[in-house]
Amino acid sequence: xxxxxxxxxxxxxKTFGDHAAVDDVSFAVPPGGSLAIVGESGSGKTTTARxxxxxxxxxxxRVLVDGADRTAPPRxxxxxxxxxxxxxxxxxxxxxxxxxxxxxxxAVEEPLRLHFDLDPAARRARRDELLDRVGLGEREAAAxxxxxxxxQRQRVALARALAVEPRALVLDEATxxxxxxxxxxxxxxxxxxxxxxxxxxxxxxxDLSLVRHVADDLLVLRRGRTVEAGRAAAVLDGPxxxxxxxxxxxxxxxxxxxxxxxADRRALD
Amino acid sequence: MPGTTGETLLxxxxxxxxxxxxxxxxxxxxxxxxxxxGESVGLVGESGSGKSVTSRxALGLLPAGATATGTVRVxxxxxxxxxxxRLRELxxxxxxxxxxxxxxxxxxxxxxxxFVTEGLRAGGTPARAARKTAEELLExxxxxxxxxxxxxxxxxxxxxxxxxxxxxxxxAGGPRLLLADEPTTALDVTTxxxxxxILTRLQAERGTGLLFVTHxxxxxxxxxxxxxxxxxxRIVEEQTADGLFARPxxxxxxxxxxxxxRMGSAEPPRGVPGRxxxxxxxxxxxxxxARCRLAAPECAAERPxxxxxDGVSVACLRAEEPIHD
Numbered sequence: 001x002x003x004x005x006x007x008x009x010x011x012x013x014k015t016f017g018d019h020a021a022v023d024d025v026s027f028a029v030p031p032g033g034s035l036a037i038v039g040e041s042g043s044g045k046t047t048t049a050r051x052x053x054x055x056x057x058x059x060x061x062r063v064l065v066d067g068a069d070r071t072a073p074p075r076x077x078x079x080x081x082x083x084x085x086x087x088x089x090x091x092x093x094x095x096x097x098x099x100x101x102x103x104x105x106x107a108v109e110e111p112l113r114l115h116f117d118l119d120p121a122a123r124r125a126r127r128d129e130l131l132d133r134v135g136l137g138e139r140e141a142a143a144x145x146x147x148x149x150x151x152q153r154q155r156v157a158l159a160r161a162l163a164v165e166p167r168a169l170v171l172d173e174a175t176x177x178x179x180x181x182x183x184x185x186x187x188x189x190x191x192x193x194x195x196x197x198x199x200x201x202x203x204x205x206x207d208l209s210l211v212r213h214v215a216d217d218l219l220v221l222r223r224g225r226t227v228e229a230g231r232a233a234a235v236l237d238g239p240x241x242x243x244x245x246x247x248x249x250x251x252x253x254x255x256x257x258x259x260x261x262x263a264d265r266r267a268l269d
Numbered sequence: 270m271p272g273t274t275g276e277t278l279l280x281x282x283x284x285x286x287x288x289x290x291x292x293x294x295x296x297x298x299x300x301x302x303x304x305x306x307g308e309s310v311g312l313v314g315e316s317g318s319g320k321s322v323t324s325r326x327a328l329g330l331l332p333a334g335a336t337a338t339g340t341v342r343v344x345x346x347x348x349x350x351x352x353x354x355r356l357r358e359l360x361x362x363x364x365x366x367x368x369x370x371x372x373x374x375x376x377x378x379x380x381x382x383x384f385v386t387e388g389l390r391a392g393g394t395p396a397r398a399a400r401k402t403a404e405e406l407l408e409x410x411x412x413x414x415x416x417x418x419x420x421x422x423x424x425x426x427x428x429x430x431x432x433x434x435x436x437x438x439x440x441a442g443g444p445r446l447l448l449a450d451e452p453t454t455a456l457d458v459t460t461x462x463x464x465x466x467i468l469t470r471l472q473a474e475r476g477t478g479l480l481f482v483t484h485x486x487x488x489x490x491x492x493x494x495x496x497x498x499x500x501x502x503r504i505v506e507e508q509t510a511d512g513l514f515a516r517p518x519x520x521x522x523x524x525x526x527x528x529x530x531r532m533g534s535a536e537p538p539r540g541v542p543g544r545x546x547x548x549x550x551x552x553x554x555x556x557x558x559a560r561c562r563l564a565a566p567e568c569a570a571e572r573p574x575x576x577x578x579d580g581v582s583v584a585c586l587r588a589e590e591p592i593h594d
Binding site for chain 1: 315316428457459460461462463465466467469470484485486488490491492510514524525528530531532533534535538539540541542544545547
């Protein structure tokens with residue numbers, strides 16, 4: 001790999017009091033790549049995601065975007081905008097991350113107005129193009145968020161994030177609140193968007209069964225530390241660490257044996 | 270095999286529930302289902318399908334102001350016709366519910382012991398005997414040091430431990446019917462396995478009938494003998510868990526299976542196009558027709574009823590035709 005990663009973290013650490021929420025985590029995401037960060041509650045996956053976009057300041061370690069150090073929170077408008085141009089974040093709950101008083105069209109135009117010098121006609125054209133990319137039409141554009149279903153709202157959140165043409169998207173449990181039939185639609189959309197736009201993903205999730213379908217690489221976190229990392233298919237097919245194995249075994253399927261999993265879990269503590 | 274010949278514990282017949290506010294369609298529309306002694310029955314559906322409303326109806330809990338027609342019988346007695354005192358006794362002794370979120374369902378300012386013994390005490394069990402039963406139950410669900418745990422408060426427990434407390438509370442009255450509404454959805458996967466193993470072990474030991482409500486088809490298949498699939502307030506399919514996976518008969522069931530991501534397969538999940546029917550819509554024919562890739566013109570006009578096809582119950586006009594690839 002000689003290509004410069006679009007996103008890299010080195011020795012990332014975050015402590016709250018004397019508790020290390022994230023402890024010496026390192027990874028790199030190549031341009032157009034996709035890394036899944038998987039863990040249970042308390043694994044530090046969300047704290048890691050928040051440090052990537054500058055919502056938390058790391059206690060130690062570095063965050064590099066296209067080789068440039070972005071560890072410190074941006075100061076001033078120009079630096080903030082530059083950072084937002086590079087990485088965008090999509091949150092779990094589309095019911096909370098959209099302003100209920102702003103129509104879908106205005107919500108998507110807002111980042112365009114902020115980041116680009118477009119005349120109104122060009123801005124509207126770009127807005128419609130973005131909405132079309134995520135599968136929303138004129139009817140949804142005119143609607144307020146509450147008129148939309150969960151899946152449609154998540155599409156709006158994606159259109160907004162993509163408006164600035166970011167190099168990478170951080171998706172924090174972005175499909176977890178959705179029904180299965182809708183989640184699969186969004187997964188399909190994410191695959192399409194990555195293939196057509198070349199945007200890189202950091203896909204933060206508790207759901208191992210999704211990983212293979214959205215990510216090339218996988219990082220398993222437990223209590224703030226990396227327990228296993230590698231190509232997603234390789235880790236899923238041949239987990240090395242007992243914790244990764246436990247996580248994989250825990251996913252319900254026919255012939256599933258919860259009593260054995262419970263015993264394995266106790267053995268690990 | 271338990272369930273096939275056992276006595277019926279829960280018997281819902283043609284239950285229709287309408288909300289007080291002007292929804293276009295009923296939340297439940299002619300739902301019928303059965304749970305026998307010792308049987309684990311899954312009730313699977315997505316948000317708005319009516320699965321939670323159905324399970325709550327078994328305890329006589331209906332949405333505020335809702336009207337219901339049809340019958341709900343627990344051990345032969347009609348729940349919807351019960352006077353309040355009898356209903357309380359039913360919830361104390363015969364049927365109990367494990368809710369999704371233990372933090373929202375267990376009073377945070379009272380001790381865990383109060384929660385577990387509440388039903389017993391209200392039913393007249395002396396304090397000492399109730400405490401002893403509670404200790405045994407906490408032991409059975411794997412809470413360390415049960416005697417001390419009884420004196421602790423809910424915030425001192427993790428989510429998984431508190432869900433075990435809820436299971437202990439639900440089992441305290443010795444119910445013959447256990448209703449579990451997404452009991453592990455709020456938990457981590459490894460914790461889910463532990464809670465499920467406790468729930469199914471106790472259910473098997475006690476011969477309790479279990480109605481397991483979930484959005485997760487794979488989890489339902491791992492836990493249940495038989496599964497009902499709901500869509501837009503109706504049961505669209507009912508068959509054995511194995512049969513459902515091997516040969517789903519309703520296109521919605523097939524769609525759900527295809528949409529479920531599989532860890533061991535490179536085949537990506539396929540979404541079901543469109544979105545679920547909201548309460549403001551009341552399509553004339555099959556509620557799934559608008560999203561169904563097999564829909565024929567008659568599907569939008571005629572409402573399919575649940576009917577037997579090759580030993581499976583399915584509500585689809587085209588159920589005889591093979592639907593999966």
